[in-house]
Amino acid sequence: MITPRFSCSQNDTSVVVSVYCPAVRGSEVEIHLDETLLSLHVAPYFLRLNFPASLVEDDQSSAVYDPASGYLTLTLTKQNPRENFPDLDFSDPTCKPTIEVLSSQDNSVDPGAAEHNEFLEAAANGWTIPQTISDTLPPYGFLNAYTGYFLHVATTENEINELGADAETLSLSERRNRRLKHEDSKWDPEHYMADFADDDQIEELLAWMHPHLEPPSANIVIFTEAENAAMLRLHRKEYLSSPQDTHGLYLTLLTLLFSYAYDARTTHHEPTPESAWTIAALTPAFSALDPPPYSSQPQPQTRTRHIDGHPPSASYDFGVHARELAETLIPSYRRALAFPLYRSWALAEACRTDVARFLMRGTRTVLRCLLELRTILDGHEVYYRYSRIWLDDFCRWIQACASEDTLVQLGQVVSRLSISKDSLGWDLVALESMVQIAKEGQPDSDDESERPALL
Incomplete structure (x- = not known):
């Protein structure tokens, strides 16, 4: 429990x-x-x-x-x-x-009945019962440091959990397989074609500029009183990570910022009651406990160094690993085209550009984005647990361990990425061609009944 x-x-x-x-x-x-x-x-x-x-x-x-x-x-x-x-x-x-x-x-019995039986057993034994902690559950979260947060997920309303009651027991490869199948099952060609055909709202979202990316009035980001208070409430913590672990954190950061960018664009930076769902649904590390790397290629060997007396950080040449960065963002693109209200390739590309610009603004801008993500999730009665297993640690890590130079370089490479529509596994080019053909064949009449269907 x-x-x-x-x-x-x-x-x-x-x-x-x-x-x-x-x-x-x-x-x-x-x-x-x-x-x-x-x-x-x-x-x-x-x-x-x-x-x-x-x-x-x-x-x-x-x-x-x-x-x-x-x-x-x-x-x-x-x-x-x-x-x-x-x-x-x-x-x-x-x-x-x-x-x-x-x-x-006992995972074979009804979770609710099992919990009730445990409570009755505790009462019968004078409210004492031996504590048992399993050390065999596959870990997840920041640096794979967490287990137990989803033991009773079947009895709570967690709409974005794609692993069901097996969330605690599935291996990483099993989580990834379920994620891919779930994305494919949610992919709706008609929804995508409709947004491609009627793109007035999409164009409005594309024209919007995030306030964190507007020309700065000063050379440094000044945190608000609320942001400073949030950082003070994060207890200091030391992270001892391998170069490969740190590399994975930078990749996961891309997916977090992508989800943040999508919600910010679609709400004009005014979070709605749906924002927590949107962010959690678009983040594979949340909905399927499946963070990057998604690439099969070997991760780079890196050198470590101390920054301002903090624990070791790592400096990477992400320029030679652009393919891996593209593979990292492909799940975010797939989810942006399969789950939320607006499903547009152009919108996904705009979110990638936002991610690159956040990173190039440096540590303070990235931390501000993560703090806003954390505030949104903390306000939800279920999704706050993703703050506990990911965002709390990420906010600390960005302050103490992340390299400013690496963030800037990562942003520069992301800004130049070229992600192929074919890499998503869906026939986006063919669907868009069908819409274009349908538009070209439309008569001048305003009679909706005379307009050909897209499919």
């Missing part, structure tokens, strides 16, 4: 526990309090806290769930009023409450 984010506070008479458990039903929350031990369950979340002194449930106690924010607030009465509960912020490890994470091991 998933341990939710939570915080504790107190006053003279009560302890308040705030638990973040989005997209659940308040009526399904089960709470048990036994003196110092608090246990809470609502699928797929389980939280068990052991407080330093006793609490009681009385008329002043309450449990309130706010579906808008996703927070469950528990107010529990102190058995001894004005007694101080030390270290509720968990600053002292010796006083830290005990939290046990329960996980279902």
Whole structure:
């Protein structure tokens, strides 16, 4: 089961526990309090806290769930009023409450039933059950450092998950195969032809200029107060990555910026409630846990160096690996033509150009884009987990480890890329030719019934 984010506070008479458990039903929350031990369950979340002194449930106690924010607030009465509960912020490890994470091991049974059985078993055993952590699950996320975030994905509403209940158990090659099949199944030639034929809205999107790419009024990007606050909330972390790992991060960065560029163009940089879905659906590392490299060619051997006292970074000659960069962006192009509202090759090309220009603006502009991505996903009750396994680390890494020179050079190469329509595996050229022939054969009459169909 998933341990939710939570915080504790107190006053003279009560302890308040705030638990973040989005997209659940308040009526399904089960709470048990036994003196110092608090246990809470609502699928797929389980939280068990052991407080330093006793609490009681009385008329002043309450449990309130706010579906808008996703927070469950528990107010529990102190058995001894004005007694101080030390270290509720968990600053002292010796006083830290005990939290046990329960996980279902039998994937052959219904996930919801398995979670309920676990909860009943815990109750029957005095709310104690041995913690088991599997070390055999294939990892994913930033530097393949994460597992367990999708153990109960079948019981949550995750519309962009393309791996189903097998998200935690599939190998990388299996994830990639499922991604490719899903993209092919979602490819709609008629939708593509319609957008190619009626391109007035597409032309408007193509003419739009991202504010981060407008001529700068100064030589340096000045972060806003909100951006500075977001960076301060990211705890410092050291990354020890191999040259091949670092190379993969630069490639993954291209796909993140492409998804960001597409959403920014189609919303004119004013994110909508659909933006989190759009970004997650267009990013293979999110929807299929399938980051680059996608190329079979060997990755370059690189030299490492220290930058401003930070952990080692890498400098690459991406100019000799333009083919690999094109292969990295092909899945982004495929997804941009298979999933969102606007499906246009010209729009995908404009997004690639935006990516190149973001990179050529350097570290600060790239970091600003990633912070905006993170804010969009953090505001979603399900997709926030992709911030945890990718964007939090990427924001730290860009600040501390990424090479400014490498970002600029990468942008220059991306700006010169030539991606073939045939490389997507769909007959784009033939479809566009059919539209052109249909347009040329249209009569001058405004009668829609006299116009030939595209297919």
